[in-house]
Amino acid sequence: MDDLSELPESNDPDREGIVRLEDDGKARIWDNPANVKKLLKIFFLLCGVFFILDLIFFFTHKHSVFAFEGWFGFFSVYGFISCSLIVIIAKELRKVLMRSEDYYDE
C-alpha cells in the first residue's frame, strides 16, 4: 500500500512510510529569532531596491502595452494591493464557507 498509513507509526529511522523520531535537541537556523529578523530585514531591503529600480525607466524605454504600466511603481503597488486584498477577502469568505472538518461525513 502506498501510504502505509494502515501500519502503526514507527520510531525506526530505517523504516518506510510514516516515521516519527525524537527531537535531537539541536537548535536549527530559524529557531533563533535573530536570524528571522535578519532575513526579514534583507527581504524588505530588497523590496526597497526593486521599488527604486523603477527609476531606471526614466533613462531607458519601459516596454509597455498599456499606458498605466509605465506609471512609477505600478507593479509594486499592484502586487502589494492584490495580495492584501486576496487575503482579506478570503478571510471574510471563511465566515460564509467554513464548516467543521467532518462536515461531509455527518
Added chain:
Amino acid sequence: MTSSLHPVIILFVGALLIGVLRGKLKGVASVITPVIGLINLILIDRSHGENYVMTLSLMDLQLELARFDKLSMLFAYLFHFAAIITSIYSLHVRDNMQRFTGLLYAGSAIGAVLAGDLVTLFVFWELLAVTSVFQIWARRTPNSSASGIRYLILHISSGLLLLMGATIIYKDTGSLSFNTFDLNGLGGILIFLAFGIKCGFPLLHTWLTDSYPESTAAGAVYLCCFTTKTAVYAMARGFPGAEPLIYIGAVMAMFPIFYAVIENDLRRTLAYSMINQIGFMMVGIGLGTELGINGAVAHAFNDVFFKGLLFMSMGAVLYRTGTMNASQLGGLYKTMPWTTGLSIVGAAAISGFPLMCAFVSKSMIMVSAAEEGRTVIWLLLLFAAAGVLKHAGIKIPFFAFFAHDSGIRTKEAPINMLVAMAISASACIIIGCFPQQTLYSLLPRDFDYNPYDLTHVVTQFQLLFFSAAAFAVLMLTNIYPPELRSTNIDFDWFWRKGGRLFYKGADVTLNTTNERVHRAFIIEFIGWLNRFTKAAPSRLLVIIMTPFWKLSGLEGDSLIAKQKAFYEDSRLGAFPIGRAAIFAVILLGLLYVL
C-alpha cells in the same frame, strides 16, 4: 533507425509486464517502459517528420490512430517525460494495481493526444477516466472510494458528451476528424463541455479539488500530470480562439485563489492552484493568437514540471508524516532539508520568478492578452499572478516546512522521490534559463518573443516581491488568517450535501405521496368501488321500479317499505322466478336493440 510503432502499444505492453514480473524487476520495468517509449517517439519524429499519420480502416471508417504534428508531438513528449518522472517517484509503491494502472493511465493520455479522429479520441478519453480513478482508489479509505466514484461520474459524463457531440458532428458533416470545431452547433457545444469538464471549468471543477487530496502520495502526481493536460491539449486543438474561453479562463484564474488561501489541506490548496493555472491556459487558447496558443501550450508543458514538483514534495510530506493539514505541519525543514529545497524550487517556478519556467510561459499569455487590448482580462490575470505567489509560492513551502514548529521530527523522503523531484526541479530551471533551446523550439506556432527583456524582469520582480511583502506584513500584524482544521464548502456541496438533501427530500415527498396514494386508491377507492358495484345495480333497479310502484298507488311508508324490500332482494339476488324472467327478457331486448 526508423520506427512505425504506435507509442501507446509500448506503454500498454509495459503495464502488462508489471503484472507478470516479480520483485525489483517490476520497478525497473515501470521506469524502462516510458524510456523505451520516448526513444520510439524520437525515432518516429526523426524518420517520418511532421504530419505523419498512422491509419486503420475499420469497416467504412478510416481511423487516424496517431497523428504526429507539432502540437500533438509536444504533448506526447511531455507525457513520456511525465511517465518517467512519476514512475521513478512511485518506485517505493508495492501496490501492483497502482503501478499497473499508472502506466495504462500514461498510455491512455498519450493515445488521446495522438488521436486524429473523434472515435479514437473517445476510446482513449474513456480509458483515461477509467485508468486514472485507480490512483484515487489505491488509497483504500472510505473517503477515497467515495471521491473516486464522484470523479468517475463526472469523467464518464465527459466521455458521453464527447460521444454525443461526435455523433452529431458526423451526422452534420460526415467527417470524424479531430480538428477545430465551432460553437454554433450543438455538436460543437457538447464537445466543448466534454473538454470543459476535464479542464475543470467553474462549477465542473469539483472533481479536481475533491479527488486530488484523497489520492495516494504518488497518485496525486499522476493525476496532476495527465488528465488536465490532455484536456488543455484537446481544447487547444478543438477550440483555438473561442471567445467564451477568455472569460471562463479569467474566472478560473480568479476564484480558486481565495479558496486556496483558507484551505487547510495542502494538496487541496495545490488542486485549487491547478484550476488557477489552467485558467491562464484557457485565456491563452481563447485569445487564439499565435502567442496566446503557444503560451497556453508552453504553460501546460511547464505546469507538469512545477506543479508536479509541488505535488511530489507534498506527497513526500504525506508519506513521512501521514498528514496534509497545514495546521498540523510546520518545522519540517529540520528533518527534510532536501524536500524543503526542492519544494522551494517548485514554488519559485510556479510563481514565475525570472530564470524559472513559468516566467517564460505565463508572460506569453499575459502579453498576448495585452496585445489584444483586453485591459480588464490583463489586470485580472496580473491579480491572479500575484495570488499564485501567495497561495502556491509561499503558502505551500511555508506552512509545511517552516511556520510554527509542529514538533514533528521525521525522516528525509526516500531516495527515489528525491531523484524524481530533482529531475523536475532541473527541468524548471533549464527551461527557465534556456527557453529558446528547449521549450520554444517545440512550440506549434511560429512566433517571436523574448521573455528576458529588462522591463519584464524588473516589473516581475517588483510584482513578486511586493506580493510577498504583503504576506509578510499581514503575518507580522496577525491579520493573516490562521490555518484551521476545516472544510470550505464549494460547488460540490450541491451533490454531496445537496445530494443527500435531495435524497431526504425525495424520501419524504415520494414516500408520503406513496402512502397517501396507497390509502386513497388501494384502501378507500377499492372499498368504495366494491360497495358501488355491489349496490349500484340494486339502486338502479329501485330507481327504475319506483315510478311503476307510484302508478300502482303505493305512497309514503308503504312505498319506502316496498323499496327497501326490493333493494334487499336485488342485492342478495333473491328474486322470484317470474321477476327474474322479466329482467332477463328486458336484458335480451336491450341487447337486441343495441
